[in-house]
Amino acid sequence: MKRRRSLLALTFCTCYLASHLTNKYVLSVLKFTYPTLFQGWQTLIGGLLLHVSWKLGWVELNSSLRSNFLAWLPASVLFVGIIYAGSRALSRLAVPVFFILHNVAEVLICVYQKCVWKEKTSPTKVCSALFLVAAALCLPFQDAQFDPDGYFWAIVHLFCVGAYKILRKSQKPSVLSDIDQQYLNYIFSVALLAFASHPTGDLFSVLDFPFLYFYRFHGSCCASGALGFFLMLSTVKLKSILAPGQCAAWIFFAKTVLTPLGTDVAYSKCQQNVFKRKTSSF
Template sequence: MVAPRALLALAVCACYPASYLTNKYVLSVLKFTYPTLFQGWQVLVGGLLLHLSWRRGWVEMHGGSRSDVLTWLPASMLFVGIIYAGSRALSRLPVPVFLILHNAAEVIFCGHQKCFRKEKISSAKICSTLFLLAAVGCLPFNDPQFDPEGYFWAVIHLLCVGAYKIVRKAQNPSALSDIDQQYLNYIFSVALLAFASHPTGDLVSVLDFPFLYFYRFHGSCCASGVLGFLLMLSTVKLQSVVAPGQCAAWIFLSQVLTAGLSALLFDLVLTRATLGCFLLGGLGEALLVFSERKGS
């Protein structure tokens, strides 16, 4: 019989690449570049499925007080920035490039903990952040598919991810569980993205989308919403039953699988210099996993 931990780890390893590759297909192949609508759809599906899971008793939500909800509001605003900027960046950048830039958010988080909170950072974690920083610094100059707008949105994305980690860390221990926090993220994101869809022009421009009435577009969008929810749920469940270092190791493995599969499915011009940047970023992430496991 397979242990529940192993099933959750396998679920993360399956949902992570499936979610990213489906999103990449919709954004880059079908070219559905209307982030307020696409991300709004994803968080709407995630929120509905999470609410259904709570009603069925599959997950627990406590709600928290009004003050707890208001305290979490800045994190929810950053979450909207994460998914919006991430969608814009992923539509223009190869998946391995996006993942390297995404992981660089750890540099911001560690820098804040070291400089402002005066926390002791292990030498392994310092080395990992330096490797990640070097990879991000070298990648734009060695990327044959360099896209200025894609990198711009990727930088906004990693800044939001780093700030989200800082805010989340500052509120722990919190009266809100991980599921409560994600539910609030979903609700706030649906409201804000729905409101922003008209001013950004997405609501009007989408009428000219050539695949709007095609089944493969509808199926891909449904899959992206469901897979995003399953990835979130399996990750939260895995974090609750294993040590942080073990969870980080499984996520790192999922990212490696995602990058490898994306290179087979989507266009990726790989030079020696670009490969060196990928390996440097991978080494930084591996050192981070090692430091997490050592710390736990």
């Protein structure tokens, strides 16, 4: 059992690192800044893989998903906000900056639990929340590549993350499992993002994307969709066999390892190599 937990935790960390680095590569290096198409593609791949896994008997889905769709609809709307705003923010911000702002969502949850649910909060948790807020407030003054639009979308992202987690906790006990919830999120996201791709201009603007027929772009997009699915699946499995504190520790460990790997220096060098290969191919 212990070996299984270690293997699952290692799989989760690998998927976490690979998924975020691949997304950062597509968004910042290849500059594929069409979030409705990119996130729509990711959720489409995730939904198809989850459906296939269900048909093969690898995961279980609730037979009453349709009857619970409307009840879960507000959470699905917030999920679209999370991935859309997160994509816009990650394309403009360095990975460490993005995750510092992302973590502020935990402060919103803590404040909501304290003020609305009247839950007792430990001094350690209060100190952690204060450190997160202080770090986020100092970022704009220390960020040499300050991007107002990036910070704006990061703030939208963290509010959506906080609201989504609060909504999930407020609905428990729920007849929908984590897999059921994600399946409904995938279906709604694909439909909404496909519809929004035309009003936002992404549907036709993508035709001018310089790497549209670049094999590295195709491979990265396929990898991002598959890795996002495996990250979701490994996260659900990890939460099912580990205590909340242990699961949070592994997530923190994955973020700690990812931060130095996601610096702009590494990506700027990678970007130069990509454009050199692209130029030499003509």
